[in-house]
Amino acid sequence: MDATSIVLLLSLISEGIGVAKPLLDLVKRVEAGEAITEADIVAGRAKVKESVAGWDEAVGSTVVDEATKTKG
């Protein structure tokens, strides 16, 4: 396995494990009868916004502009 593959693999593992915990926590809360609040939704929205911004930054403004134009 070369270095690039190892780095990629570890990054993907990190993402996979990273999403498991909040989902398990969410399940536990629902199971305990705890209400999902507006604050949870707002936090989720912020996380989505951050991820999309991370993608946009990585892909570059030219691609984002082209995607916006293509979508019309």
Added chain:
Amino acid sequence: MEWLEANIVDIVAIIGMVIGSAYAVARAIVALTPTPKDDEALERVSIVVRAIAKAFGLDLKQGVHTKDAGPGKVGMILLCFFLLLPSCAVFEENPRANLVASQELFSATVDSLTVLLKAGKFSEEEKVLLTIFIHEGERLLLQWEADIGSGRDSPDVIRAFDAVLDKLIAYQIQKGQ
């Protein structure tokens, strides 16, 4: 780096645990709303999980077999994890929890795609297409949130979002190999 290569078995074991956890999540959620429909969904998911795990060198009942699990396959196993929760439709009884779970999954999916993007896995055409899907996914989540805020059901929005997420996950799986 040598240490990582020597410990790839442990890494694969961790991924096995992630798959196991996903199955546990599905079971826990189904237990919340035990209906025949959910039981069928769980059965379907568990078969899929076991088939995927077996195909890529893991046996959930008997432990971890790493002999045939190469790096690409390991990535594939991990990414299949993302398929589990949306396909369960497990949060149907709790719209707010469903939305929050979808936000988490979407965010993690976009983050994984960003990792693959930085690794140079996508063509220029794919970059544009993925950007369209990602922005559409975000827009649909906002619409979904607004509908919940207004007390409206939004089955069409949820269906459209699921379709977008499916597309993104398909790219993850294809490029994560």
